[in-house]
Structures are given as structure tokens and as C-alpha cells.
Amino acid sequence: MSAYLELQGIRKQFGNTNVLNHVDLQIREGELVTLLGPSGCGKSTLLRCIAGLTEIDGGQILLEQKDIVNLAPRNREIGMVFQSYALFPNLTVAENIQYGMKMRGASKGERRNRSEELLALIDLEDKRDAYPQHLSGGQQQRVALARSLAVQPKVLLLDEPLSALDAKIRKNLRTEIRDIQKKFNMTTIFVTHDQEEALILSDRVCLMNKGSIVQQGTPEELYTTPRTEFVARFMGSYN
Numbered sequence: 001m002s003a004y005l006e007l008q009g010i011r012k013q014f015g016n017t018n019v020l021n022h023v024d025l026q027i028r029e030g031e032l033v034t035l036l037g038p039s040g041c042g043k044s045t046l047l048r049c050i051a052g053l054t055e056i057d058g059g060q061i062l063l064e065q066k067d068i069v070n071l072a073p074r075n076r077e078i079g080m081v082f083q084s085y086a087l088f089p090n091l092t093v094a095e096n097i098q099y100g101m102k103m104r105g106a107s108k109g110e111r112r113n114r115s116e117e118l119l120a121l122i123d124l125e126d127k128r129d130a131y132p133q134h135l136s137g138g139q140q141q142r143v144a145l146a147r148s149l150a151v152q153p154k155v156l157l158l159d160e161p162l163s164a165l166d167a168k169i170r171k172n173l174r175t176e177i178r179d180i181q182k183k184f185n186m187t188t189i190f191v192t193h194d195q196e197e198a199l200i201l202s203d204r205v206c207l208m209n210k211g212s213i214v215q216q217g218t219p220e221e222l223y224t225t226p227r228t229e230f231v232a233r234f235m236g237s238y239n
């Protein structure tokens with residue numbers, strides 16, 4: 001397998017606590033991998049390390065075979081969506097979507113074309129001039145997704161993007177995210193603590209516990225062939 005994004009031996013400590021213990025992970029172009037695991041196992045920290053928001057203590061992060069560890073976050077070509085929407089409250093929907101493009105010097109015309117395209121994709125064309133506070137949680141999260149796609153990242157990191165939403169909206173948006181991800185052939189890491197979400201969404205699931213990936217495989221493999229009791233319990237293979 002030729003990896004598009006490859007993590008080699010990623011280590012991170014906070015104080016004396018090892019939060020990531022030599023994490024290795026290879027992701028193919030266009031693949032959607034979920035990082036699944038209990039709260040506190042290191043999922044968000046791993047995403048933040050990939051995005052460059054948290055410095056690693058050891059290891060390598062290769063994107064298209066190039067080490068990106070020493071690049072600033074905005075030069076890594078990696079987009080990230082957080083659990084809480086984190087839109088700029090004082091900017092309209094269209095301005096939020098265009099923000100990163102503006103920072104990178106895209107022309108006004110280019111920005112408008114791209115944001116109209118993305119607004120159509122997330123079906124929020126009528127909200128282009130609205131402010132985030134006037135949108136529902138699900139709508140805000142779609143704008144956050146559009147905003148990270150606007151700069152055409154090579155990799156998209158989604159940190160529990162659905163967990164603040166209620167069940168029905170969560171299910172709809174889950175399908176929408178998968179459709180968009182496939183349409184763009186976007187290499188994506190999707191973090192969740194919800195095994196059902198992981199089983200439904202992913203090409204591959206990586207189950208984490210205490211800073212390590214304890215088993216990875218297709219959703220079916222993890223569910224039907226758990227290697228440890230922890231995996232079996234977490235995947236709900238027992239009834």
C-alpha cells in the first residue's frame with residue numbers, strides 16, 4: 001500500500017503522562033479512516049499533532065512522502081473541523097467560508113465562486129449573508145466543513161463533528177459528510193467515540209486505547225474478529 005498520509009512513531013507527553021505512545025498509521029489517498037476510542041485515549045491530541053496545533057515529542061508525519069512536522073499549521077494543507085463549530089461570530093457564512101482563501105491571497109472573484117460552489121454543496125445558499133448565531137448547530141457544522149474545504153486541503157481532520165448535534169440531524173449530516181468526502185475523494189480522518197458512527201462511516205476503523213492504536217481493520221473485521229476483550233466490548237460484539 002502506498003500511503004498518502006503516514007504517521008511513524010508519534011509520541012506525545014503532557015507532563016509525565018504519555019498521551020501518544022509511538023502511534024503508526026498509514027492512510028491511502030481518498031480513504032476515510034475513523035479513530036475510535038473512549039474519552040481521553042488521545043484522539044484529539046493525535047489530530048492536533050497532525051494539524052500542527054500541538055507539537056509532537058517524537059516521530060514523523062509524512063504527507064505524500066514529505067515530512068511536514070516542521071511546517072506551520074497553515075502550510076500543512078490540512079483542514080480541521082472541531083466538535084464545537086468555532087465559526088467566526090462576527091463574519092457572515094460566506095465570509096467564514098472565504099476566510100482561509102483570503103488569508104492565502106485569493107482574489108475576490110475566486111473566493112466568491114468557490115464559496116458559492118460550497119454553499120450549493122451544503123445546501124445553504126440562502127444563508128450566505130447570515131451570521132453563525134442565526135444558524136442551527138447542524139447548519140453551523142456544515143459551514144465549518146465548507147470553510148475547511150474552501151482552501152482545498154490534502155487531508156481533512158474531523159474531530160467529533162457530530163457529537164454536539166441531536167440524533168436525527170447527526171444521522172443526516174453523517175450521510176452528507178460521507179457523500180462529500182467521496183465526491184472530493186478527500187483523504188479524511190474522522191474522530192468519534194461512537195462505535196455505530198465508526199461502523200457506518202469508515203473504510204477503516206482504528207480503535208485507540210490509552211494512547212495506542214490497539215486494532216485496525218474494516219468495520220466488519222473489528223466487529224466480527226476482535227483481538228482482545230477491550231476491542232470486543234468497545235465494538236459491541238458481545239451482547
Ligand code: ADP
Nearest residue numbers: 014015019037038039040041042043044045046
Ligand atoms: P480524546 O480526544 O480521545 O478524548 P485527548 O486527546 O483530548 O483525548 O486527551 C488525551 C489525554 O491528554 C487526556 O488525559 C487529556 O486530559 C490529556 N490532555 C489533552 N490535552 C492536554 C493539554 N493541553 N495539557 C495537558 N493534558 C492534556
Ligand code: MG
Nearest residue numbers: 043044045160
Ligand atoms: Mg477529543
